[in-house]
Amino acid sequence: MEPMNFNFLCGDPPPPSGLSVGIIGAGPSGLAAAGYLSCLGHAVEVYDKMPRPGGLMLFGIPGHRIPRERIEAGTLRMARRYGVIFHTHTKICCSAPLFEEEGDHFCNEVKGLGEMIKKHEAIMIATGSWRSRRLGVPGEDLPGVLSGLQFLFPIRAAHYCAPGVKAPDVAGKRVIVIGAGHSAVDVAHGAVALGAASVDMLYRRSRSEAPCGALEIDRLEAAGVTWHERCLPEAVLGETTLAGLSYRQGGELKTLPADLLVAAIGEVATPPFAKELGLESVRKGEVRWLNMTAIDNVFVAGDALTGPSKIGKAIYSGLRAARSLAQWLDLKAQNRQTEFAGDELISREADRFPGGEFRDAPRVRGR
Amino acid sequence: MDDGKTLFIDYSKCIGCETCEYVCRFVGDMPRIHMIRAASGFMAPLYCRHCAEPNCAKVCKRGAIVRDVDGAMVLDPMLCRGCESRQCMLACPYMAIFETDKGVTVVKCDLCASRRQRGKKPACAEMCPCGAIHYVTRDEAAGLGDEAAGEAEKRVLDFLRPPKAKPEPGA
Numbered sequence: 018m019e020p021m022n023f024n025f026l027c028g029d030p031p032p033p034s035g036l037s038v039g040i041i042g043a044g045p046s047g048l049a050a051a052g053y054l055s056c057l058g059h060a061v062e063v064y065d066k067m068p069r070p071g072g073l074m075l076f077g078i079p080g081h082r083i084p085r086e087r088i089e090a091g092t093l094r095m096a097r098r099y100g101v102i103f104h105t106h107t108k109i110c111c112s113a114p115l116f117e118e119e120g121d122h123f124c125n126e127v128k129g130l131g132e133m134i135k136k137h138e139a140i141m142i143a144t145g146s147w148r149s150r151r152l153g154v155p156g157e158d159l160p161g162v163l164s165g166l167q168f169l170f171p172i173r174a175a176h177y178c179a180p181g182v183k184a185p186d187v188a189g190k191r192v193i194v195i196g197a198g199h200s201a202v203d204v205a206h207g208a209v210a211l212g213a214a215s216v217d218m219l220y221r222r223s224r225s226e227a228p229c230g231a232l233e234i235d236r237l238e239a240a241g242v243t244w245h246e247r248c249l250p251e252a253v254l255g256e257t258t259l260a261g262l263s264y265r266q267g268g269e270l271k272t273l274p275a276d277l278l279v280a281a282i283g284e285v286a287t288p289p290f291a292k293e294l295g296l297e298s299v300r301k302g303e304v305r306w307l308n309m310t311a312i313d314n315v316f317v318a319g320d321a322l323t324g325p326s327k328i329g330k331a332i333y334s335g336l337r338a339a340r341s342l343a344q345w346l347d348l349k350a351q352n353r354q355t356e357f358a359g360d361e362l363i364s365r366e367a368d369r370f371p372g373g374e375f376r377d378a379p380r381v382r383g384r
Numbered sequence: 385m386d387d388g389k390t391l392f393i394d395y396s397k398c399i400g401c402e403t404c405e406y407v408c409r410f411v412g413d414m415p416r417i418h419m420i421r422a423a424s425g426f427m428a429p430l431y432c433r434h435c436a437e438p439n440c441a442k443v444c445k446r447g448a449i450v451r452d453v454d455g456a457m458v459l460d461p462m463l464c465r466g467c468e469s470r471q472c473m474l475a476c477p478y479m480a481i482f483e484t485d486k487g488v489t490v491v492k493c494d495l496c497a498s499r500r501q502r503g504k505k506p507a508c509a510e511m512c513p514c515g516a517i518h519y520v521t522r523d524e525a526a527g528l529g530d531e532a533a534g535e536a537e538k539r540v541l542d543f544l545r546p547p548k549a550k551p552e553p554g555a
Binding site for chain 1: 399400401402403407409411421422423424425426502504505507511512
């Protein structure tokens with residue numbers, strides 16, 4: 018299979034510019050930014066806590082949806098041909114304590130942001146959204162209750178033989194999946210494939226409102242999953258281990274026994290040091306320069322900025338932030354940053370800002 | 385033998401991540417491939433097939449859609465007068481011509497003409513994480529895709545133009 022071409026904007030590698038850029042996070046948006054900036058001749062170094070670059074394209078989304086080889090060959094090509102350096106197993110932190118997220122057990126080196134600012138001319142933060150949203154019902158801390166990522170991630174990560182990472186033990190167990198997004202679907206399929214005794218899927222709204230779509234639910238049912246709609250989880254049952262789930266369906270309180278409960282109800286963005294960077298204003302577009310944070314030369318892109326989105330949006334955000342970063346570096350080299358204050362630029366692009374609506378979205382007649 | 389170039393998208397491999405649309409937007413400002421989501425939940429990018437016998441070119445009174453050297457059907461914005469009836473949009477069986485609200489009235493895929501001039505492939509094909517988009521000749525495209533791809537393609541086309549005899553529920 019042909020590699021994904023992150024360097025699609027240029028042909029042969031350009032002559033070196035002599036500038037160095039650090040990118041934190043090797044997911045879709047970090048890799049897109051790395052591709053853009055290495056096409057300009059900047060020396061790009063990418064830091065990621067995981068053992069391989071690729072982010073959730075590699076570790077979250079199952080291999081039958083995104084072929085692993087295509088991503089791996091793409092990052093290898095970027096490293097070989099365009100000299101991008103990948104620092105895997107490396108996490109970048111402020112003085113703040115480590116976030117407790119999936120994938121932390123992989124990282125064996127922790128670097129500070131201050132160190133990075135000294136080393137590179139500019140930094141791009143593209144750390145994505147790794148922290149799982151919680152159910153907010155009693156008992157959800159019981160062993161046997163997992164988030165969508167906690168379930169999906171080890172299945173892929175076990176390929177990389179990291180100590181302490183095992184595919185979840187599902188064989189012969191009764192599994193409940195909460196949620197009806199694409200990761201919930203992947204969890205349910207994964208549980209069936211790993212030999213679960215039964216898989217029940219609970220969603221708070223109806224089949225036609227499910228984010229994954231009715232077609233996917235039909236496919237799940239064909240695979241042996243039981244679908245329950247309009248279910249609101251009330252409490253996770255069990256003393257020391259998980260015993261089941263009580264939920265309300267149409268005002269009626271019901272219980273369902275379970276050995277494993279997976280709450281695949283979405284993730285939240287995990288930018289490091291959001292407050293120091295003033296991310297709230299970046300999100301609203303109240304910045305001096307597109308995608309630049311409160312700290313000079315530190316940019317932010319992708320899901321770290323917008324919250325969970327889609328690969329396409331993350332890539333677009335990474336590309337645009339990289340372009341903005343490159344322009345900033347250009348002006349800085351001439352010491353002319355103040356001449357082109359971001360106001361006009363930003364208002365021109367406001368509707369395309371992360372979170373902004375695309376007013377110029379393509380229209381299809383008759384639909 | 386038909387060695388004109390085209391895109392082939394295997395809809396059964398597509399996960400609806402919108403990378404194609406956003407990369408196209410980055411390269412060309414207005415995206416010329418567009419992700420749709422049907423009521424039943426499947427997602428599929430609408431794209432130009434650069435047909436051997438293109439309806440869009442046939443109906444365009446100005447002759448603004450023409451075939452270029454590589455076989456791509458390209459819209460010449462100098463000739464397009466932006467007719468109110470939008471004949472080309474209506475004629476396309478794949479709904480792959482899009483209205484815009486700035487500059488030219490309609491846009492369509494030109495297989496990344498400016499990239500091809502420099503020996504590069506269309507950007508969407510390069511960046512699709514699933515490898516669902518192929519940049520191939522029309523002959524090769526006819527031979528690509530398995531049963532699942534054919535099924536998925538039919539689902540998309542039935543959604544665009546619901547069959548008269550038995551309308552699909554929810555389509």
